[in-house]
Amino acid sequence: MRIGRVELYGVELPYAGGTYHLSGGRTYESFDAAVVRIACDDGTEGWGESTPFGSTYLAAHPAGTRAGIAVLAPALLGQDPRRVERVNDVMDRTLVGHHDARTALDVACWDAFGRSVGLPVATLLGGSTDVPMPRISSIHAGEPEEMRARVADHRARGYRAHSVKIGALDAEGGPAHDAERIAASLADRERGEYFLVDANGGLTPESALRLLRLLPPGLDVVLEAPCASWRETVSLRRRCPVPIVVDELGQLDSDLALAAGEDLADGIGLKVSKAGGLTPGRRHRDIARSAGLTVSVQDTVGSSLAYAAILHLGATVPPRLLRGVLDCEEMVTVRTATLDVRVADAGVLPGDAPGLGATVDPEVLGDPLQVWE
Ligand SMILES: [Mg+2]
Numbered sequence: 001m002r003i004g005r006v007e008l009y010g011v012e013l014p015y016a017g018g019t020y021h022l023s024g025g026r027t028y029e030s031f032d033a034a035v036v037r038i039a040c041d042d043g044t045e046g047w048g049e050s051t052p053f054g055s056t057y058l059a060a061h062p063a064g065t066r067a068g069i070a071v072l073a074p075a076l077l078g079q080d081p082r083r084v085e086r087v088n089d090v091m092d093r094t095l096v097g098h099h100d101a102r103t104a105l106d107v108a109c110w111d112a113f114g115r116s117v118g119l120p121v122a123t124l125l126g127g128s129t130d131v132p133m134p135r136i137s138s139i140h141a142g143e144p145e146e147m148r149a150r151v152a153d154h155r156a157r158g159y160r161a162h163s164v165k166i167g168a169l170d171a172e173g174g175p176a177h178d179a180e181r182i183a184a185s186l187a188d189r190e191r192g193e194y195f196l197v198d199a200n201g202g203l204t205p206e207s208a209l210r211l212l213r214l215l216p217p218g219l220d221v222v223l224e225a226p227c228a229s230w231r232e233t234v235s236l237r238r239r240c241p242v243p244i245v246v247d248e249l250g251q252l253d254s255d256l257a258l259a260a261g262e263d264l265a266d267g268i269g270l271k272v273s274k275a276g277g278l279t280p281g282r283r284h285r286d287i288a289r290s291a292g293l294t295v296s297v298q299d300t301v302g303s304s305l306a307y308a309a310i311l312h313l314g315a316t317v318p319p320r321l322l323r324g325v326l327d328c329e330e331m332v333t334v335r336t337a338t339l340d341v342r343v344a345d346a347g348v349l350p351g352d353a354p355g356l357g358a359t360v361d362p363e364v365l366g367d368p369l370q371v372w373e
Helices: 062-076 084-095 100-117 146-154 172-187 205-216 228-235 253-260 276-292 305-314
Strands: 005-012 020-022 026-028 031-039 044-052 135-139 161-165 194-198 223-224 244-246 265-272 294-298 322-326 337-339 340-342 348-349 358-360 371-372
Touching: 005 100, 020 172, 031 062, 031 100, 044 100, 044 305, 044 348, 062 084, 062 100, 062 253, 062 371, 084 100, 084 276, 100 223, 135 146, 135 294, 135 322, 146 161, 146 172, 161 172, 161 322, 172 205, 172 322, 194 322, 205 228, 244 322, 253 276, 265 276, 276 294, 305 322, 305 337, 305 348, 305 358, 322 348
Parallel strands: 135 161, 161 194, 194 223, 223 244, 244 265, 265 294, 294 322
Antiparallel strands: 005 031, 005 371, 020 026, 031 044, 337 358, 340 348
16 A cells, blocks of 8 residues: 555635634734645545644744745655655655644645545554543633633633733733733633633733732632743742643654653643644554543644644543643634544543545545645
């Protein structure tokens, strides 16, 4: 079974909530998805997606994702997609870094692997726990009462975990404004709900400590990605009374080994395209498991195909450590595929369909931007 053809598609994904606001004054209205189809000599196909969160979230941007795929795709022709680690060896030898570009190809190989043996990707990754996974909302930064309303809206749609974005600039009100945002977002908290307060690297140790002093006592939150560098995170960690979750800083295996070995965090945000696909993603899962770090399985953003990869990896995380999965599909207005997903009150699970369980919509994808064969 060999890869004989790689197709690259581009899809624009408008944000479903208008304008998304992140720390540091960053805003986003639409995202560019790179979707890849691999076709094998035995007729098996596989699909994968990588959608950067604009150009100001990680060291990735949509044109770079497409350019990286153009470098990697020719090297994968003739490779067996079932040998996922060896496919990643080829990508290592072809292009350093560029996890976003590698992700679409890596995920497409897992999808093809699953389709070829008639098993869901979650089974190939070790097997689904069959415990429904809470969905995590993504509450962008705004006025406190607006954020409270968005949490309530997601609560009404069945979300049991919420990622509340903070990181107000001084001109926006600084730590005092962030404290109001957090208090408002948790004002109607229900039993069993879980709140991540996510600064996306927008705080300094100084502003984070000021913020924590301004919070009403007893709020049950964890602080995600407070600072933009490891140095700042180490400094804050020594003085921070709430759990810290690493997200943007945890990109390499060695980042997670550092976080675990030096006890710099209590959990990780495991984003598939930040890790570089499901192959490194399962290592991050296992490092977290070995260290007792909690895990929320996410992606930077993305459509149905990215959500499918999240579901299959998330389902293999031990429930004791899994905090939830990001429903990125609901963050955007375009569906690239119909998914085999089981939805219950307690959460979501991938279905039993082979591969990612995704039936891609060719109308949405249109013609490929580029083809290699
Ligand atoms: Mg985050």
